[in-house]
Amino acid sequence: MEILAFGVQADEKPLIERAFAGHHALEVGCRTLDVFLTEDTAPIAAGYEIISSSVNADLGAGVLRTLAAGGTKMIAQRSTGFNNIDLDVARELGMTVARVSYYSPYSVAEFAWTLAMAVNRRIVRAAGRTRDFDFRLDGLLGRDMRGRTVGVVGTGKIGEAFTRIAHGFGMNLLGWDIARNPVCVELGMKYVERGELFAVSDVISLHVPLMPATHHLIDADALRSMKDDAILVNSSRGGLVDTDALVDELRLGRFAGVGLDVYEAEAGLFFLDKSLVAVEDDTLARLMTFPNVLVTSHQAYYTVDAVGEIVAATVQNVEDYLAGRRSDNVLVPAGAPGAV
Missing domain, CATH: 3.40.50.720 (NAD(P)-binding Rossmann-like Domain)
Structure with missing residues (x-):
């Protein structure tokens, strides 16, 4: 057979x-x-x-x-x-x-932190510069993670693994989920309402499944409630984020960094070579133009x-x-x- x-x-x-x-x-x-x-x-x-x-x-x-x-x-x-x-x-x-x-939940959790650190420390920009033998530091200023606040949206197996890494950085831990994870609580996580998590977190990472209740969980209101210098990471499902609303906020110069391994209209794009054809997705094309945005092709599990x-x-x-x-x-x- x-x-x-x-x-x-x-x-x-x-x-x-x-x-x-x-x-x-x-x-x-x-x-x-x-x-x-x-x-x-x-x-x-x-x-x-x-x-x-x-x-x-x-x-x-x-x-x-x-x-x-x-x-x-x-x-x-x-x-x-x-x-x-x-x-x-x-x-x-x-x-x-x-x-x-x-x-393995570690594959996704580790990659989520890879995205967060890459946009925080401007790794893509730095690598591009040094490849051209440009060794200036202008525009590459990042922030320590120690002592800052991370908001984990979804504290299941992947969220727990992400939290363990954040704990290792010495961060303040906030969580939001329908149920508390005792391991995360033991690590020092404080569970709060979603609005509070968005408002006070320096790093926000999404680890919830996509379903009707979570579609566009990160909508225009949620984005506006976040800090101007927050870092947003999505390594779960693209539909969790209203991408058009995100682009609108990025146009205003907001967010220290955005790391996206998923995109709500990725079907027919991700996992394929589109380098020789015109990009028809205007939202994705615009997203790619922002220097504080890093998009990868759904590889966190890989x-x-x-x-x-x-x-x-x-x-x-x-x-x-x-x-x-x-x-x-x-x-x-x-x-x-x-x-x-």
Whole structure:
């Protein structure tokens, strides 16, 4: 038996192929494609009972119906987030949907701090200058993190790992979440209302999932309430931030730095080479012009440790499906109520 994996990066390909080839009890091969799952590419999956999708795959109603018509019965998504999947339609079609509910939180937490420190210490600008043998320090003045206040929005596993690093810097810790993390409390975190966190934090980092309640959590009002010299970091989901509102604030000269590893309209852009074509996204193009903004291409999770865990969990999800087992990774089980 062979499964089809969409949106496989070059670094991921050998890890995925080895994982399936080395699982002798499973006896399942894996064909990998670098193209992403969209309405245009979904017909490629015809004849494959199991497909694996990447974080930016389009698994809306139209794609799911195309997959089901082609014989696909199981989707193994290689990410924790699943806001791109129409679970109701998957349930209606009787498709099994599984995700990776856990992988190394340190990969994302460490990268979030990489973004924060890069914009704080003007690393990109400094590297560009020294490459041209310009060794001036003008415009490169940063700030110590010790003694400053960090606001952690979402204190789950990744937020906790981010907080541990902040604690190591000697920062004052503020948190906001629907539930308190006892580890963060033990580290000295004070949980406050969201508005207070925005108003007093020197660094604000987002670590909540994207859902209707968190869409544009960072809207125009939230941005205006932040310090003029705050640093904002988003390594979670692009839809948490109203990017147009952010651009408006940046035009006013606000924020010491903004680090974004995600963007709300990243599908069809991130993970692809767009260097030889005109950029049609005016908001993203404008965002790139600000010297205090650093945008990366959804790579926070991209370490050999995290990707290895994602691949292992994906293999396990396929094995569980074929064995008729259900794990905590399953979002829609086979034969769920409402299936036709």
